[in-house]
Amino acid sequence: MIGRIRGILVEKTPGQALVECGGLSYEVDIPFTTFYHLPDPDQEVTLHTHFVVREDAQSLFGFASRLDRDLFRLLIKVNGVGPKMAAGILSGLDAQQFIRCVEGRDIAxxxxxxxxxxKTAERLLIEMTDRIKHLEGQFIPATAGIDGGVTASPQLSISAHNPADEAEAALIALGYKPQEAARAISKVAEEGMTSEALIRLALRNMIPA
Known part of the structure; x- marks a missing residue:
């Protein structure tokens, strides 16, 4: 089991980070909530990870905090929730937000x-109510270090010729329908906005805080 990776961030895109460690570069699947915290390329990054092995694929999932990683591990134990869906859930809600949804029975x-x-939402509320008790006592520091996760950068940016197209593609990759993604981006788009800012605002509007 690979529980944590520490190295140099080579590349980052919504949904994946490439981290060089010990001469090897690891492709790490990440939720959007972790992408927001990544430093600029060529800086050191630490991610808490979970290694998924299947007959047809091997995937390494990375998270900004141990709490997000531990919640991911609980989510994939829920009937009908696989690693991809669990990462999608943590792209829209970080661990603390998800816990509040479960505690508040916020199915909407x-x-x-x-x-x-x-049906999946109802199953999550039922099965996760007891499981999230195992997460009590954990927290996410405002600025995480080696033990807390990635070191956040004050200014985050990703290069794209068209930020709106980049943001739409990221939402579609997350699982939203093309029409939903285009509509969500058009509602928040303003001149000069980065693709990351568009993604963050679109998700905020689509998923209540």
Whole structure:
């Protein structure tokens, strides 16, 4: 089991980070909530990870905090929730927001997540109510270090010729329908906005805080 990776961030895109460690570069699948905290390329980054092995693929998932990683591990134990859906859930809600949804029985916020229908949302509320108790006592520092996760950069940016297209593609990759992604981006788009800012605002509007 690969529980943590520390190295130099080579590249970052919504959904994936390339981290060089010990002469090897690892492709790490990340939720959007972790992408927002990544430093600029060529800087050191630390991610808490979970290694998924299947017959047809091996995937390394990375998270900004141990709390997000531990919640991911609990989510994939829920019937019908695989690693991709769990990462999608953590792209729309970080661990603390998800915990508040479960504690508040907020099914409306859960069904707005890509791939989560009413039945899945109800199952999440039922099965996660007891499981999240195992997360008590954990927290996410405002500025995480080696033990807390990635070191955040005050200014985050990703290069793109068209930020709106980049943002739409990221939402579609997350699981939203093209029409939903285009509509969400058009509602928040303003001149000069980066693709990351567009993604963040679009998700905020689609998923209530």
């Amino acid at each position: 916020s859960l069904i707005k997540l890509p791939g989560v229908g009413k």
